[in-house]
Amino acid sequence: MxxxxxxxxxxxxxxxxxxxxxxxxxxxxxxxxxxxxxxxxxxxxxxxxxxxxxxxxxxxxxxxxxxxxxxxxxxxxxxxxxxxxxxxxxxxxxxxxxxxxxxxxxxxxxxxxxxxxxxxxxxxxxxxxxxxxxxxxxxxxxxxxxxxxxxxxxxxxxxxxxxxxxxxxxxxxxxxxxxxxxxxxxxxxxxxxxxxxxxxxKNKSLPTLKFWGEVLSRLTENKKLNMVTTIITADDLRSTNLDEEALEGVTNFLNNLKGAKVVLVLKALEPGKIKGSFRTTTKEIDVSRLAKIFGGGGHQKAAGFTIEGNLIKMGNSWRVE
Ligand SMILES: [Mn+2]
Known part of the structure; x- marks a missing residue:
């Protein structure tokens, strides 16, 4: 110093x-x-x-x-x-x-x-x-x-x-x-x-872990991009009576995933707003550059962005509108 x-x-x-x-x-x-x-x-x-x-x-x-x-x-x-x-x-x-x-x-x-x-x-x-x-x-x-x-x-x-x-x-x-x-x-x-x-x-309540289970069950893999994505909506929190704090850690937990180069968690917690968090554990990808494409930023291994829009469920998949 x-x-x-x-x-x-x-x-x-x-x-x-x-x-x-x-x-x-x-x-x-x-x-x-x-x-x-x-x-x-x-x-x-x-x-x-x-x-x-x-x-x-x-x-x-x-x-x-x-x-x-x-x-x-x-x-x-x-x-x-x-x-x-x-x-x-x-x-x-x-x-x-x-x-x-x-x-x-x-x-x-x-x-x-x-x-x-x-x-x-x-x-x-x-x-x-x-x-x-x-x-x-x-x-x-x-x-x-x-x-x-x-x-x-x-x-x-x-x-x-x-x-x-x-x-x-x-x-x-x-x-x-x-x-x-x-x-x-x-x-x-x-x-x-x-x-x-x-x-x-070691502070996760049973409803929190059940909720994590739901979020994990929604994981989808995009093989072309080598990316795994999941989503969380305001309805999820409402129906489980949980607050945003319950989500903390689930993105980091997904870092334990083997095989995928990038993990993307999309959160639609406020109407008209979608927040994305990118994580990677590989050296070859700088997720702050990915986040920048969507107007966000952050660190090489963890970055995020916010876009305008809503997540709409279409059968088994979701789309941004
Ligand atoms: Mn700090």
């Missing part, structure tokens, strides 16, 4: 009277893990601070929030009350859900951008952007090491949650030597791996 930037960061923190630490909206395990861990650091050095992320937050993460308070309502947020703002795990300001407020922010209030997305726009006064890191939690761990901050059990669990979720339980390409090494350190420091896996991974 750049020493000048690190010195500046230390100056900003020690000079701050009230800091805001925020992440992208609908925070995932890494967003929550990294802001909660940073909060522990601020608590230890006795610095006043608040946490913020536009909701909703998945109930799977309630186990992290027993003693922590994260504000979620942008209407009650007054950025001018803060003299330092950290934005974590957000590639751009739009992802925070409070883009307008941040764009109108006085330039006197410094913004520290800490992130691992390749597409990060370096919007901060200070930018700690490391696309080679598995997660923002990994970057926070490295910062703590530099700051000689003694990571307690609670902080270790926060950070490990970020690593576990962003690496899909140490199975996706973000899993590297350093992410495994840091995970091992965190376990040594008392991180509760079992609590994380019970809450975040």
């Amino acid at each position: 750049n020493q000048i930037a690190l010195n500046k960061l230390q100056q900003l923190i020690s000079g701050s009277k009230r800091t805001l630490i925020l992440s992208h909206q609908k925070p995932d395990g890494d967003a929550l893990g990294s802001i909660l861990a940073l909060s522990q650091f601020f608590k230890t050095i006795k610095k006043e601070h608040d946490l913020f992320a536009v909701g909703p937050t998945s109930s799977s993460f309630n186990f992290l929030l027993k003693e922590e308070k994260i504000y979620t309502d942008p209407l009650n947020l007054a950025l001018e009350n803060y003299d330092l703002i950290f934005i974590l795990d957000s590639g751009d300001l739009k992802q925070t859900g409070i883009e307008k407020q941040l764009k109108n922010l006085s330039s006197a209030i410094p913004v520290v951008n800490i992130d691992h997305h390749q597409t990060n726009e370096n919007f901060g006064t200070l930018n700690f952007v490391f696309p080679e890191s598995s997660s923002t939690s990994e970057i926070i761990f490295n910062l703590f090491k530099i700051f000689n901050f003694a990571i307690n059990k609670k902080t270790a669990t926060f950070l490990l949650t970020g690593l576990v979720t962003d690496t899909s339980n140490f199975s996706n390409p973000a899993t590297t030597f350093s992410s495994l090494e840091i995970a091992s350190h965190l376990l040594n420091l008392g991180a509760k791996m079992n609590e994380i896996s019970v809450n975040v991974l």
Whole structure:
């Protein structure tokens, strides 16, 4: 890490009277893990601070929030009350859900951008952007090491949650030597791996798994394109009484498929809108280029797009209208 930037960061923190630490909206395990861990650091050095992320937050993460308070309502947020703002795990300001407020922010209030997305726009006064890191939690761990901050059990669990979720339980390409090494350190420091896996991974209800079964039974193969597709509609969620959270993981689960080069999940959850998610595990295909054809984007191995239209059932098949 750049020493000048690190010195500046230390100056900003020690000079701050009230800091805001925020992440992208609908925070995932890494967003929550990294802001909660940073909060522990601020608590230890006795610095006043608040946490913020536009909701909703998945109930799977309630186990992290027993003693922590994260504000979620942008209407009650007054950025001018803060003299330092950290934005974590957000590639751009739009992802925070409070883009307008941040764009109108006085330039006197410094913004520290800490992130691992390749597409990060370096919007901060200070930018700690490391696309080679598995997660923002990994970057926070490295910062703590530099700051000689003694990571307690609670902080270790926060950070490990970020690593576990962003690496899909140490199975996706973000899993590297350093992410495994840091995970091992965190376990040594008392991180509760079992609590994380019970809450975040082994948390599927029976109706959710039955619903996954339905989605899996709809898989169709296009041999020419070497692509497997499935669809999910708003009716599916309505008839099973499930919310969108139940869908999380089914796209990643399809990555276990052997033989197909590309998996495409089409979701028609809002009228007139179809969202597509591409996944691939092969090196030769860059799905962000496929998504671009439909006006979307993303990463080489995971990308998505949104198009206008509705999915109409025609006998055994579906068409976009
Ligand atoms: Mn992340």
